Amino acid sequence: MSDGYSRRQVLTTLGTGTLAAVAGCSQTFEEASDDEPVGLTRAAGLPSQEAQGTEYTEVYQEAIDSVALLQVYGGQAGQGSAFVFDGDYLVTNHHVVEGADTIDVQYADNDWTGAEVVATDAHTDLGVIEVDERPAYATELPLAEERPVVGQEVMALGNPLGFDSSISVGIVSGRNRTLSAPTGFSIPNAVQTTASVNPGNSGGPLVDMDANVVAVINSGGGDNVGFGISAAVTRWIVPTLIEEGDVAHxxxxxxxxxxxxxxxxxxxxxxxxxxxxxxxxxxxxxxxxxxxxxxxxxxxxxxxxxxxxxxxxxxxxxxxxxxxxxxxxxxxxxxxxxxxxxxxxxxxxxxxxxxxxxxxx
Missing domain, CATH: 2.30.42.10 (PDZ domain)
Structure with a gap:
């Protein structure tokens, strides 16, 4: 979209109103005959209206434009997630972009661009990339100022198994966790969640109900157990990587x-x-x-x-x-x-x- 007119604005304008009819469709919900399923268009068999959303829908619409899919070539190669941190800088995991030769970035509106690794920190599994272009609708996601509490609702946003712009919902099921870093040292202050986390979610945000980043998703530990690097650790590591290119531990x-x-x-x-x-x-x-x-x-x-x-x-x-x-x-x-x-x-x-x-x- 051009002139900064974002998906967020479109969704706000549409609300829960009737969507435009499918191309080639001549009959709307109000015109449905007795022979047709109520609420379906004749041509496509699709609902002619959007269902009412929930509070999760609102948070998703507010935050998802800031989340990107990463296609990584070289290094470990594969897919991961990232989110806008500051300007053209996106946060992801060290293990997602380590040794990358080329990184393709896909935003929520299917806009593609390239990116380069700015710096990574293996001791906390955090990394920063800089994109060639960032659409106006992909705005910065703020880091949560307060520590999460157990039982707090959170949402994992990202690209599990390559399915872009996905959401899973859960709670903070633990905090003060210690994770193993790729270097053999430990990552402190990690957040545990019941939100479903799969390959491809790595590097994406775990957000609270105000769309603040509680943690950077790092790994899944089994059924209903996922982990993320806390906002507190991210707030310390990422600006240092951007400014200095390395972190002294x-x-x-x-x-x-x-x-x-x-x-x-x-x-x-x-x-x-x-x-x-x-x-x-x-x-x-x-x-x-x-x-x-x-x-x-x-x-x-x-x-x-x-x-x-x-x-x-x-x-x-x-x-x-x-x-x-x-x-x-x-x-x-x-x-x-x-x-x-x-x-x-x-x-x-x-x-x-x-x-x-x-x-x-």
């Missing part, structure tokens, strides 16, 4: 193990809290500062770590779980920061000072 140089009831009992801990240091990487920032597990014991057919430092806080911020630790490191720290880490060691609480490094490739 905090590196501690440890492997960790969650503290549950059995680990707490085996290590004589008063509370089930914190994250145990299972291994310290030689030459890393934590080498010489934190202590890893001394031995592993088998109890009830399970290996239990014994003797490692248990991290309970950084700079006074309590970190009761491994997810809390990874989220804090991702969103609240940067390479070069010097912090005070509170640990439980040999039955006592103590504080050690450490300077973070930058995560290796």
């Amino acid at each position: 905090t590196y501690v140089g440890i492997r960790t193990y969650p503290v549950d009831r059995r680990v707490a009992e085996a290590n004589d801990l008063d509370e089930v809290r914190g994250v145990m240091v299972s291994e310290v990487v030689g030459g890393g920032p934590a080498d010489g500062t934190l202590q890893g597990v001394e031995e592993w014991e088998t109890r009830n057919a399970r290996r239990i770590p014994i003797g490692g430092d248990v991290i309970v806080a950084i700079d006074g911020t309590r970190l009761p779980t491994r997810h809390d630790l990874s989220t804090y490191l991702a969103l609240e720290t940067a390479p070069g920061d010097t912090v005070e880490i509170t640990v439980l060691r040999d039955g006592e609480e103590r504080t050690v000072e450490m300077t973070f490094g930058q995560r290796p490739e």
Whole structure:
């Protein structure tokens, strides 16, 4: 469409009124005879009026023009989704466009254009592409300012299995999830949803009922379990990729193990809290500062770590779980920061000072 007259405006103008008759059709709903199905056109057998929409229809119409299908050649090759973030920049997944030679972008009105990869971040599986052209109707989708709540209604928009401009509806079924990144590190603060997610949805938006992006769809984990990279992580990563072409992630140089009831009992801990240091990487920032597990014991057919430092806080911020630790490191720290880490060691609480490094490739 030209002159900025968008599908959104057309849909708003039409509302739920009668659509134009199918070409070659001479009889409308009001003219239907007793021999014809009520509400169907004679020529095509199609409804002569649109059904009433729902609140999902309204959100879909508001947001879908900003969602694109990606056809990727080279690299892993295949299809994925993306959405307009800022100007000619679209957000997608790292794994969708990694190593791409050519990217074709299809918008909702079947407008096609080319795109190039600006930058990607494998540690969070986020990527940014820049399109050659962006139609006026494809406007920016805002990132949600507030954290989602469990039970909140959301919609996954994208191109599952190559079916463009699709929608699936569900709720936020979990948050504070930790996902595995392609690099072997973890992606913190992820959002879990019951909205159906299939191959081709990757890189598309998971939106709330105000058409704000709650998460960037990343993967499907099974029936009614999908995941997305949170708006908070996206808000940090994507502008940095656009401005600098890379993101520096905090590196501690440890492997960790969650503290549950059995680990707490085996290590004589008063509370089930914190994250145990299972291994310290030689030459890393934590080498010489934190202590890893001394031995592993088998109890009830399970290996239990014994003797490692248990991290309970950084700079006074309590970190009761491994997810809390990874989220804090991702969103609240940067390479070069010097912090005070509170640990439980040999039955006592103590504080050690450490300077973070930058995560290796």
